[in-house]
Amino acid sequence: METQIKAIARNWYLELIIGVLFIAVGIWVFMTPSSSFATLSIFFAITFLLTGIMKTTVAFSARRYVEGWGWSFAGGIFDVVIGVLLVSTPLLTMVVLPFYIGFALLLRSSMAIGLSFELGRLRISDWGLLLFFGILGLILAFIMLWNPVFAGLTILACTAMAFLSIGIFQVFLSFRFNKLNREIK
Numbered sequence: 001m002e003t004q005i006k007a008i009a010r011n012w013y014l015e016l017i018i019g020v021l022f023i024a025v026g027i028w029v030f031m032t033p034s035s036s037f038a039t040l041s042i043f044f045a046i047t048f049l050l051t052g053i054m055k056t057t058v059a060f061s062a063r064r065y066v067e068g069w070g071w072s073f074a075g076g077i078f079d080v081v082i083g084v085l086l087v088s089t090p091l092l093t094m095v096v097l098p099f100y101i102g103f104a105l106l107l108r109s110s111m112a113i114g115l116s117f118e119l120g121r122l123r124i125s126d127w128g129l130l131l132f133f134g135i136l137g138l139i140l141a142f143i144m145l146w147n148p149v150f151a152g153l154t155i156l157a158c159t160a161m162a163f164l165s166i167g168i169f170q171v172f173l174s175f176r177f178n179k180l181n182r183e184i185k
Contacts, residue, residue, distance in 0.1 A: 004072075005118065005177075006184055007065040012177035014058050018051055019170025026164035029156050040156075044101065045086030052079030075107065098155055102144035105162045109137035112169050124176050133169035137162050 008015070025047050029040070055076030063069045082104055112134030120127035140162035144155070 004066040007062040008058065009177040009181040009184065011058050012174050012181055014054050015170050015177055016174035018054055019167045019174055021047060021050065022163045022167030022170060026160045026167055029160035042090065045083045048079045048086060049083030052076045052083055055079060098144045101159055102141050105137055105141035105166065108166055109134050109141055112137060119176060126172060130169055130172050133165045136165040
């Protein structure tokens with residue numbers, strides 16, 4: 001895992017871009033509560049597509065240095081598949097949007113929690129704050145999956161908060177990776 005973190009640290013700026021993208025989506029959802037689910041689903045589809053492309057690029061570029069890089073690659077492919085599904089079926093997406101977002105955020109939040117513990121083991125400062133945002137994203141994802149009717153009514157607020165928490169996690173993570181990358185050099 002330490003080798004994988006060092007390999008990812010070389011591309012720390014991609015984690016920053018992903019984080020900023022998630023924060024932008026969260027802010028956009030808060031600022032435009034009257035926008036339709038169709039517009040929201042298209043925007044999320046684009047977000048998942050871009051995130052998936054970036055994640056697969058990072059994983060593929062680290063394949064020589066990282067054992068088990070296929071899991072990160074598979075996560076990126078998962079995001080691409082979700083993005084394609086969201087773009088191709090906007091009416092279906094409006095019905096099942098809480099499930100799409102809930103499962104994707106559940107996966108991403110779980111990965112964030114695991115990575116936070118690994119960073120703590122490596123004595124990277126502020127790993128507890130990263131853990132907090134990972135847990136917050138996990139809780140919000142469970143709320144969306146537990147009660148999709150409630151989530152449908154409050155999907156804008158839950159989604160915005162979940163995307164903001166994961167985005168903030170990604171930004172903090174990118175700064176830690178940047179610091180680790182400078183220490184490695």
